Amino acid sequence: MVSGCGNGDTLERFDGPTMGSRYSIQYVSHRATPRPNAVQAEVESILADVDRQFSTYRSDSDIERFNALPADSCQVMPAAVLELVRVGEQLSVQSDGAFDLTVEPLLNLWGFGPQSRGEQVPSAEALAQARQRVGHGHLRIEGDRLCKDAAVEVDFNSIAAGYAVDRIAARLQALGIDSYLAEATGELKAVGRKPDGSPWRVALEEPRDDRQVAERVIDVDGYGVSTSGDYRRYFEQDGARYSHTFDAHTGAPVLHNLASVTVIHPSALMADGLSTLLLILGPERGWDYAEKHGIGVFFVMRDGNRFVTRTNDAFERISGAKNQR
Structure with a gap:
């Protein structure tokens, strides 16, 4: 068109x-x-x-061939894979280990991963076994090779x-x-303007699982935008809600009331990773992290049956955000 x-x-x-x-x-x-x-x-x-x-989701990908290897193995990897492993390490260190690229065994165990066998709350024993195969510290880069000292699986x-x-x-x-x-x-990333001179505009959805509702509309020029939320993939059991966002410390889905995080950043890669990191950290620790590092963020929290939003000065300054309500 x-x-x-x-x-x-x-x-x-x-x-x-x-x-x-x-x-x-x-x-x-x-x-x-x-x-x-x-x-x-x-x-x-x-x-x-x-x-x-x-x-x-394909057994012949570079990372799945690596994931299939046993402990104490190495594999030559494309430069792009090694680059993202380093980004993952940076985000893991900055979140004190809450963000981790090696949580795939946990995703599978809880029912969210590519090799999962249905959504479930795992036993303490199964969880302890899976956590032995989780941790960015088990990875190392040697030249053009990615190595592991445990049977970890990387999920990008x-x-x-x-x-x-x-x-x-x-x-x-x-x-x-x-x-x-x-x-x-x-x-996404948007740069420049449309032919009529108007800005690229992006609608941020309210984190609902029943219908799409625009929470805010922002103007974007020169930035990547990423939203991470707990409302797309989750299950409920015994009155508790379990989403696909995992804290590597606990080996379990996060349980706080932060429903979604939008990050605006010059790099779409960093916006993507940081939105996940902040969602894991939660409404207080995540907010403090964003403020400390000057990251533009838009938080949506659950408050009973309604949503409460919070944005920081960096987000408002960059986006020219406009309230749609």
Whole structure:
């Protein structure tokens, strides 16, 4: 779908499936810009590359071949995989170990992972066994090899989509496209403006599991935006709600009232990872972390049957946020 305007610029759009979800690209095309089918081919090549390296849902991906190895093993890895392992280590250290890329055994045990056998609250014994295979400290990088001293399994789902968006953004820029909104599985980055001069606008959803409601609408230019929440994948048992967001310290889903976190950051990769990290830390520790590090955040907390929102100065300054209510 395209729409034109008087100055010769055209708004191009295309989308498609990726990573078990969807991606979408909007960009302003000039006379010298490659044809839309060529741009789409470039984008889908990047997404296929990311899937081949990071997917935990295909046994032939680089990371799943590593995950299948026993303890005390090493495997040569693409530079991109090693880069994201280092990002994961940084986020793990900064959260005192609450954020961790090696929680896949816990995800599987509770019913949220690619090898899960149904949602359940595991026994204390099963949980203790799984936690022996969790911990970023079991990973190390030796040259171009990723090594492990325990049978850990790495899951990049908390940062891979943001990484993909950053790669797509860089490729669009290299193709001479300087105004675009690139989105993959909900992670996005927007730069520039539409042909009519209006900003790229992003709606932030209220964290409801029954219907989609826009909580806020923000203007975005030059930033990545990521929202992490507990409302898409969860189950309830004996009156308790268990989501797919895990605290590696406890080996269990987080149980606080922070329902969703939106982060706005120059890097979509870092926005993706930080939104997860802050959701794990919760409404108080997460807020303090964001303030300490100057991260623009939008928090939505559950308060009985309603939601309460909180934003910081960094978020308001960057986004030009507008209340939709």
